[in-house]
Amino acid sequence: MALMFAVSLPLLAAFLCWLPPLRRMAWVITIVILALTLSAACVTAWQVLLNGRFIAIAGWFEADGLSALLLVMVTFVCIVAAIYSGGYMQHETESKERLWWFYSNYNLFVFSLVAVPSLARVNLVWVAVELVTLFATLLVGYESTPGALEAAWKMAILTIMGAPISLFGFLTLYWAFRTSGGGTAETWQSLYVMASTMSPNLLKLSFLLVFVGFGAKSGLAPMHTWLPDAHSQAPTPICAVLSGMKTTIPLYAVLRLLSIVLRSPEARIGEWMVIVGLFSVGIAAFLLLQVRDYKRMFAYSTVEHMGIILTATGFATHAAAYGAVAQMLNHSITKSLCFYAAGMVLLALETRDISQVRGLFRISPFAGGALLLCSLAIAGAPPFPIFLSEFSILSAGLRSGHSAAVIILAVLIVIAFIAIFLQVNSMLFGEPSHVATPALAPRSCRTAVLIAVAPVLLLGVYIPGPVHSLMTLAAQQLGGH
Amino acid sequence: MVSAHTQLIQGLNALAAGLVLLAAFAMVTTRQVQGVLRFLVVQSLFVAASAFLIGFNRGSIDLLALGCIMIASKVITIPWVLRRMLPADLYERREIDQLINIPTSLLIALSLAIAAEFLVGPLVTAAKDPVVQANLPIGMAGLLIGAYSLVARREAIPQLIGILAMENGAFFAGIAIAPDLPLIAELAIAIDVILIVVVVGVLTRNITRTVGTTEAAAMSELREEPRTWH
Numbered sequence: 001m002a003l004m005f006a007v008s009l010p011l012l013a014a015f016l017c018w019l020p021p022l023r024r025m026a027w028v029i030t031i032v033i034l035a036l037t038l039s040a041a042c043v044t045a046w047q048v049l050l051n052g053r054f055i056a057i058a059g060w061f062e063a064d065g066l067s068a069l070l071l072v073m074v075t076f077v078c079i080v081a082a083i084y085s086g087g088y089m090q091h092e093t094e095s096k097e098r099l100w101w102f103y104s105n106y107n108l109f110v111f112s113l114v115a116v117p118s119l120a121r122v123n124l125v126w127v128a129v130e131l132v133t134l135f136a137t138l139l140v141g142y143e144s145t146p147g148a149l150e151a152a153w154k155m156a157i158l159t160i161m162g163a164p165i166s167l168f169g170f171l172t173l174y175w176a177f178r179t180s181g182g183g184t185a186e187t188w189q190s191l192y193v194m195a196s197t198m199s200p201n202l203l204k205l206s207f208l209l210v211f212v213g214f215g216a217k218s219g220l221a222p223m224h225t226w227l228p229d230a231h232s233q234a235p236t237p238i239c240a241v242l243s244g245m246k247t248t249i250p251l252y253a254v255l256r257l258l259s260i261v262l263r264s265p266e267a268r269i270g271e272w273m274v275i276v277g278l279f280s281v282g283i284a285a286f287l288l289l290q291v292r293d294y295k296r297m298f299a300y301s302t303v304e305h306m307g308i309i310l311t312a313t314g315f316a317t318h319a320a321a322y323g324a325v326a327q328m329l330n331h332s333i334t335k336s337l338c339f340y341a342a343g344m345v346l347l348a349l350e351t352r353d354i355s356q357v358r359g360l361f362r363i364s365p366f367a368g369g370a371l372l373l374c375s376l377a378i379a380g381a382p383p384f385p386i387f388l389s390e391f392s393i394l395s396a397g398l399r400s401g402h403s404a405a406v407i408i409l410a411v412l413i414v415i416a417f418i419a420i421f422l423q424v425n426s427m428l429f430g431e432p433s434h435v436a437t438p439a440l441a442p443r444s445c446r447t448a449v450l451i452a453v454a455p456v457l458l459l460g461v462y463i464p465g466p467v468h469s470l471m472t473l474a475a476q477q478l479g480g481h
Numbered sequence: 482m483v484s485a486h487t488q489l490i491q492g493l494n495a496l497a498a499g500l501v502l503l504a505a506f507a508m509v510t511t512r513q514v515q516g517v518l519r520f521l522v523v524q525s526l527f528v529a530a531s532a533f534l535i536g537f538n539r540g541s542i543d544l545l546a547l548g549c550i551m552i553a554s555k556v557i558t559i560p561w562v563l564r565r566m567l568p569a570d571l572y573e574r575r576e577i578d579q580l581i582n583i584p585t586s587l588l589i590a591l592s593l594a595i596a597a598e599f600l601v602g603p604l605v606t607a608a609k610d611p612v613v614q615a616n617l618p619i620g621m622a623g624l625l626i627g628a629y630s631l632v633a634r635r636e637a638i639p640q641l642i643g644i645l646a647m648e649n650g651a652f653f654a655g656i657a658i659a660p661d662l663p664l665i666a667e668l669a670i671a672i673d674v675i676l677i678v679v680v681v682g683v684l685t686r687n688i689t690r691t692v693g694t695t696e697a698a699a700m701s702e703l704r705e706e707p708r709t710w711h
Contacts, residue, residue, distance in 0.1 A: 123666040130673050134680045141684055149688045156684060157640055160677055161631055164647035167670065168624055168654060175658035184661055201604060 002043035003056040003063055006071060007111070007118050009037040014107035023100035027086050030103045034079040034110065041071040041114075049469055059185045060121055065473025066325070067117035070252055072470075073329060074117070077244045077336045078110045080452050084340055085237035087442020091347055092235065102142055102235075109135035109241070116249045120187040126170045129250050133159045133217060136246050140234040151233035155226040159217045166213025169206045173257070176202035188256055195263035204269065207261045210254065217250035220276065220310065221283040224303045228291075231299035232352060236343030239295065240336035243302045248328055251306060255313050255324070259479035262316050273314030274405050278412070280307025285412045288419035293352045294345065297423055298338045301378055304416050305331040311409060312393040313478060317400045321478035323393035325471050330385040330459060334377045337452040341370035344441045344449070345427075349434050354423055359432035367441065368428055370449050375424040377456050379417040385459035490538040491611045497531040498615040501653055502594060505626045508646055509590045509633075510583050517642050518560060524623075524646065525555035528653045535612055535656055544660050547667050551652065554671040559645065559678050566682040567638065568689070580633050590626045597622035616657035623650025637685040641678065648674055 013033035017026040047054040048068040055062045063071065085106075089099060112131035119125050133156075141152030177186050180198045195203075216223035227247070231239045261269050284304035291297045305327065312324035344367040349357060361368040377384035390413060397406040459467070504524035511517045529551040536544030579586070598618045605614050627647030631640050655662065 121663075121666070123662065124669060127666075127669040127673050130677070134676055137680055137684065141687060144687055144691055146692050149684070149691055152684055153637075153688060156681055157631070160644055160681065161628065161647070163673075163677065164624060164627070164644065164651045167648065168620070168651040171651060171655040171659045171662070174662060178659070178661070184663055199607075201607075205601075205604065 001056065002040045002047065003054060003061055003071075003118055006037050006040040006044060006075065007061065007114055009033050009040065010107045010111035010114060014104045014111065017100050017104040017107060026100040026103035027082075030082050030107060031079065031086075033107075034075065034082055037110070037114070038072075038075040038079050041068075041075040044068055045072050045470060046466075048473065049466055052473070056118075059187055060124075061118050062120035062187070062189070063118060064189075064477055065470055065475075066252070066256070066477040069325065069329065069470050069474045070117035070249070071114060073332050074110070074113045074245050074249070076455075077332055078113065078241055080340075080448050081237040081240045081244075081336060082106065083451065084240070084343070084445050084448035085235070086444035088236055088343055088347065088445055091442060102139070105135060105138050105142075106238075109139060113241075113245055113249055117252060120189065122173065122186050122188060122191065123170055125253055126167060129166075129214065129217065129253055130160075130163050132246060132249055133163075136230075136238075136242060139238045140230045140242075142235060142238075143233075145233075148233045151226075151229040155230045158223060158226045162213035162216040162223075164213075166210045169209030169211075169213060172202055172206035172209065176206060191260050192263065195260045196265065198264060200264050203261050203264050207257055207269065210257055214250040214254050215276075218247045218254070218306050219303050220306055221280040221303060224280070224283070227303060228293075228296040228299040231302070231339075232293050232295040236295075236339055236346065239299075239343075240339040243299060243339060244332040244336040247302055247306055248332055251309060251328075255309075255478055258313055259321075259477065262479050270314045270316040274311050274402060277307045277309070277311030277314055278405060278408055280304070281311065281409060281412045281416075282307075285416040285419065288416050288423075291423070292354055294354050294357075294423065294427065295339070295342050295352055297354070297420065298335065298342060298378070301338075301416065301420065302331075302335060304412075305335070308390065308393065308409070308413070311405065312396070315393075315397045315400045315402055315405075316479070317396055318475060319396035320393060320400060322471060322475040323389050323396050324478060325474045326389035327386070327393060329471070330389050331378075333452065333455045333459070334374065334384070334386055337370075337449070337456055338374040338378050340445065340449050340452055341367065341374045344445055345371060347441055347445070354427055357427040357433055358430040360428050362432045363434050364441075366446065370453075371424060372428055373453065374456075375420050377460075379420045380413060381417070383460045384456060388460065487538060490534050491615075494531050494534045494612060495615045497527045497534065498619040498653070500527045501531070501649070502619050502622055505623050505646060505650075506587065506590055508642070509586050509626060509630050512579075512583070514636075514638050514642075517639055518563070521642050521645055521649070522556050522560060524649050525551060528649050528656070529556070531616065531653065532656050535660065539660070541660060543662065543664060543667070544656065546664055547652075547656065547662075550667055550671045554675055555645065555649070558675055562675065562678050563638070563641075563682060566679070566686060568686075580635065586629075586633060589629060593625040593629055594622040597625050610657070613657040617654050620650045620652075620654025620657075623647070623653055626650075637681070637688065641681045641685075644677065644681075645674070 013030055016022050016029045044054050044063050045068040048063055053064050112128055112135055115128040119128055137152050137156045141149050174186055176198045180194055182194050219227040231243055281304050284300045287300045309324050309327050312320045348364045348367055380386045380390050394406050394410055501524055504520050507520045508517050529548040532544050532548035601617050601621050605617055624647050627643050631643030634640055
């Protein structure tokens, strides 16, 4: 039952925020209900740990290790972003009477994000992923400024264009499933079972189409051009969810399908994924060097991390899959923290231009400290969790015999590290460019940062037993040997 | 031995496939928004016709329902939603701005159709089903030509129609390769397509209000300018 609660509670929240008498309390309603959703997700994860799988409605709503992990990540990132939005939206938005609309839409967005990992029926996963894109588009264009609308438009065209392409892919997948003797109940689990008997050509075609369609949604190069625009123009709490989860969720569907194709012995596709992944990492690393807007900087870093996750899955060993799952988790929690810090800088200084910010430490120590911490974490410095997962991906790649790819990946990660550091360094130190602001960021923003920082600090030095077992289960779903 | 009845149905289905492709070409060569929308409706009708033919022949309720869903969503609801949501002058005011002129576009569309034939060729010969042989290549061609018109046209509504034409291509192939897709999935997909139209429509309306135009060329404020290090 917990899984059904996790899926339906955000819908309830969206409805309550829409009800006219409750509109003034939209923020509180959102937080309370998302807290319940988070606990439902944790209960689901606990059940998965005990039984290996959790079946709410057989053939429709099921959770295994990978989906349980995603569920907990989504609900955690979304509730922290909702807390952050309280003070931030009061400060930034000009249309306060439309805030209920913002929260109603936000809850629908959370619903679609939660639905993707909970659904077992593959064709409905396509529908849910498309819903994610649509609600995200509305949220990016919320401010109705020319910049925000342009960003929303670019995102809509590039990502919705992927919809028919990936639909074609899913229909081909269904064809492959049916012709090899599967019933009409096409779930992820039954696909895993049938993978080795399905026609490799059909599998490859369907994977290619889904990859093009969903790859654009997860911001893989060269279809990443909408991502920095959307992430610089959207309200900051939305950026946190967009970067942390909205890119990860379509990638989750791609990785599931990839693991099915990898189980088919004749379809050799892992090497291709390594190349495509490295291409994304490379593009992002060099764009990071020349970016001028700090929100865009974190957006390009998302492209980099999506590439790393794809590369790791392409290595196709269990150890690399574990690294990919860990990287997904670590990237989500760290990247949302990055946007919270960036949002506080924006609240204090009202500029997004890196070259106009100097001496941030002296202007606002809290925002400066948060920015320093999150950039260290996202760039992959020890002792932060991304360092651990990147290290395990590199070593798994070496052991699987992809030494050339590992060397390129390592060099690109170092370039990205240096780029982020040059940029952040120029913002943090030097003569202050603005007068020091005595007023701190809103209390809800500071609370959200403190909550978001806890897992980033913890997972770098100690991985709790349940989290480790959940990640191991998830890595098994991603396959490899 | 294939009965004469089945052969007739298959012939009619091949005719519908040809007309779907023709409608795709017509969409590329038409310059008025109204006309493009009208050809989209015509194409959707042929897709539905194919679903009815095959469904009737095989006695498949799913396919008949798919045809009804197709007509309800693409022929009735979506044109109505577009007309309700957007000011009329967006349709009638002017001809569509295009990057590439019409004869070249037609040539590109033709070569895309041939490319589609090659892309799915091995699968089609392996399938041996005449319905698949008609629908799969044409569906893929519809998808590619729709994608091309999306890239070549620089305005909001024609771009949205391009996406819908791509969706028609996917559906047309789906009739052959996934005829027994559960009804709930078909329904969810159709609702999703309508939602796409609503969301893009809302966005277009906001853009016309704020920016004053829906030409994509006017929206190029956000881009990367190289940073100078000193």
